[in-house]
Amino acid sequence: MIKIKSFLYLFFCMSALTGSVFAAETGNETGTLKPNLQAGKKTYELCATCHYANGWGKEDGSFPVIAGQHASVIKKQLADFRHRDRENPTMFPFTDNETLGGAQGIEDVTAYIAQLPVNPSPGKGDGKKLEQGKKLFAEKCAVCHGAQAEGNEAAIFPRLQGQHYGYLLRQLKWIRDGLRKNANAGMLEQIKGMDDETLASIADYISTIEVVAPVSETVKSSGADGVSTPDTEKKVEAATEEEPDCD
Ligand code: HEC
Ligand code: HEC
DSSP states (O other): OHHHHHHHHHHHHHHHHHTHHHHHHHOOTTSOOOOOHHHHHHHHHHHHHHHOTTSOOOTTSSSOOOTTOOHHHHHHHHHHHHTTSSOOTTTGGGOSHHHHTHHHHHHHHHHHHHTSOOOSSOOOOOOTTHHHHHHHHHHHTHHHHOTTSOOBTTTTBOOOTTOOHHHHHHHHHHHHTTOOTTOOHHHHHHHTTOOHHHHHHHHHHHHHSOOOOOTTOOOOOOSOOOOOOHHHHHHHHHHHHSOOOOO
């Protein structure tokens, strides 16, 4: 038994180092799994409690836009939350196998989210330092996130275009302050000396970039609405306080 245990432990550590836990978990490194959008839509009903039916999140940025995010990024974030490489008590309960349905389930819900129409009008900042933000973005961020913050599916660089200012700023602060373990080292290098105001100017600029649909987007607005009702608010509170109700 001890042998098996230590073998497993070794395997886990090695996999963690090589990133193959992520690959094994999402199960589709060979591209053999075909997403089922109907099944993904069903799973997404639970996610919609916070990210809303249209995947546009909340304007204040407490819940991010996920509609139209690159599939590779969505999968990596789900795996990182699950392994607490990205600490977030709100998202954590929704990343287990039971909720997501294993590798196929992850494939399904990811494909469903990735094809949702993007948010053309995310929450914005005060607009006072847009020129500074624009300059810094071009100098320090565009190399990875793209000139229009469109991200990169193959390189797993998140799409930032169309994201809420509040969420962008929160992530920038958390990444700078070492509170997001899955942060990219090259990115950290760029932002480590920046104060909150500088980060705010960049986040503000990103939130004003014209939002265009990702190339892969095929499905147009299907009448999904993200209207927040008092009822949804209550559900969100409950979901953040106790075990999720998954029916
Ligand atoms: C109880 C509320 C809640 C529910 C339900 C929820 N999420 Fe989230 N989600 C959040 C919050 C809050 C964040 C932002 C976390 C942070 O600030 O680090 C987030 C972040 C994410 C991100 C990362 C976004 C990014 O840009 O990096 C993904 C992907 C995501 N959620 C997918 C899902 C999926 C898929 C489901 C359903 C299986 C789901 N969420 C259910 C609250 C929720
Ligand atoms: C060397 C490449 C690189 C550079 C340069 C870079 N980033 Fe990133 N950034 C990444 C990667 C990779 C991630 C995703 C990390 C992860 O969670 O796996 C990321 C994540 C982010 C996130 C969180 C996105 C989300 O959806 O949660 C924000 C916001 C962000 N970057 C903004 C910036 C800004 C602003 C700059 C410039 C000051 C910048 N980045 C520079 C690679 C880079």
